[in-house]
Amino acid sequence: MDSILVTGNGPLNGQIPIAGAKNACLTLMPATLLSEEPLTLTNAPRLSDIKTMTALLQSLGAEVSSLQDGQVIAMSSHDLTSQTADYEIVRKMRASNLVLGPLLARFGEAVVSLPGGCAIGARPMDLHVDGLEALGAEIELKDGYLHAKAPGGLKGAVHEMRFASVGATENIVMAATLAKGTTVLMNAAREPEIVDLVECLRKMGAQISGEGTSTIEIQGVDRLHGATHQVVTDRIELGTYMLAPAICGGEVELLGGRMSLVESFAAKLDAAGVSVTETENGLKVARKNGRVTSVDVVTEPFPGFPTDLQAQMMALMCTAEGTAVLEERIFENRFMHAPELVRMGANIEVHGGTATVTGVERLKGAPVMATDLRASVSLILAGLAAEGETTVSRVYHLDRGYEHVVRKLEGVGAKIERIKGQ
Structure with missing residues (x-):
């Protein structure tokens, strides 16, 4: 099993290109099931999750081709x-x-089938089922599978979700x-990935x-036709790499980044003492004055603080001055x-x-x-700022959400390498 070796190596400087959004692309791909005509996605991220969705669509009989080194689907x-x-x-x-x-x-x-993924809480399907049943679907759970039928077709309805679930919103809208x-x-839900889907x-x-x-509001139509669509920038990858110079020092420009996403x-x-400015090509990030200051964080649905950046933010708070309280309100067990x-020496x-983080002067490798996916990259970020070597194992999680993470961090001066498993 592969691992990643990180050695603390001082400030980072340069540019990191940000890929198309994993969560947007995984939502856009099933939209092909709504039409007989072709759907083409550009700016697609090259990730193992995309391969999994490809395999799923192909198992249903869809034709899926990866073009231009995987950036076009x-x-x-x-x-x-x-x-x-x-x-x-x-x-x-x-x-x-x-x-x-869509089906x-x-x-x-x-x-x-009931789904899997990262082990970060139950994340049940009840909100999806409630919305589809409001549209007239008959859904029964048998042997771990949702059996859904709409003999007379789905019918428009007014439905209020109990929680602003991103996945349920996407399923119901489609x-x-x-x-x-x-x-x-x-x-x-109001996330940029939903705007991109619409x-x-x-x-x-x-x-x-x-x-x-x-x-x-959705006015139903008889049929949908083909289209070509560019996948929106990945705001979670963007936020993750924004934290690299915040943790290590230096100045990094995130190509393709947009302030509206983060x-x-x-x-x-x-508030922690990190400067974020818009440039012609993206966002530029640098620490303002030495050690960052602790800030409290509460994860919330968009436009609040993203749960998918909580682990990475915790890594930053580990060496911040003061004590930070991070409250996770989206997923349990995260x-x-x-x-x-x-x-690594964090307090x-x-x-x-709720997690209470009291900053220390320096982490140790x-x-x-x-x-899980976001935890894996938080450990890499911590390792970049730690004294000595950090070896992160079970990095197959990383491949689900970050393309070329070693190459991108090496490009701004990080000392990082992937070690192939035996």
Whole structure:
């Protein structure tokens, strides 16, 4: 099993290109199931999760081709052979559940295994089911599979979600595009990935308004056509690499970055003593004056502080001046990186959904283990600022969400290498 060796090596300087958003691309790919005509995505990230979604779509009979070194994905669902998403594929990745809405909308039936992915909490499917049932679907859970039917087709409805779930919003919006009549989805998630999905669906002929707000209205149409769409910049990769110069010092420009994607996160960095400025090509990040200052963080749905940047922010707080309190309100069980950071000399106490981090002068390199996708990169960030060598094992998590992480960090002066497993 591969590992990553990181050696603390001082300030970082240079440029890092930011890829297309993993979470956006994984949402856009199932949209091909809504139409017989081709859907082409550009600026696609080259990640193992994308390969998993490709395998899932192909198992349904879709044609999926990776072009231009993986940055273009060409898809066609003109001749699907199955409406069953099998456990052996779905178990690998939570986003696999996003085929449920499109299959149900286009074919009137779908059988989808309960999903897998990172072990960061239950993340149940009830919000997806509630929304689809509001549109007239009949859904039954049998032997670990959701069996969904809409014999007379889906019908528009007014539905208020109990929680602003990103995945449920995406599933319901895609299903509603082909429903009869108008759907009004209230307490919808507002994330940029949802705005990106709606922009793509609109190119395919969908009639949708209100994306980016808590109320989305969808006027159902009879059919959708093909389109070409560019995947939005990955705000989580952007935020992750913004933390590299914040932790190590130096000045790094994130190519393709946009302040609108990370406003709440950038505000926290500013409060901690890290400068974030817009440039012609992206965002430039640098520490203002020496050691950063501790800031409290509460994870919230967009536009609040992203849960997917909580682990990385904890790494920064480990060497900040003062004490920070990080409260996780989105997912339970998402502090599994804390004990690994403690192995590196961090002072962290976890009580339920709250972690208290008292900054230390310097972390020390140590062998640590990645427990999930974002935890893995938080340990790499910590290792960049630690004294000595840090070996991060189980980095297969990393490959799900960050392309060429070693190459990108090496490009700004980090001492980092991937060690092939035996």
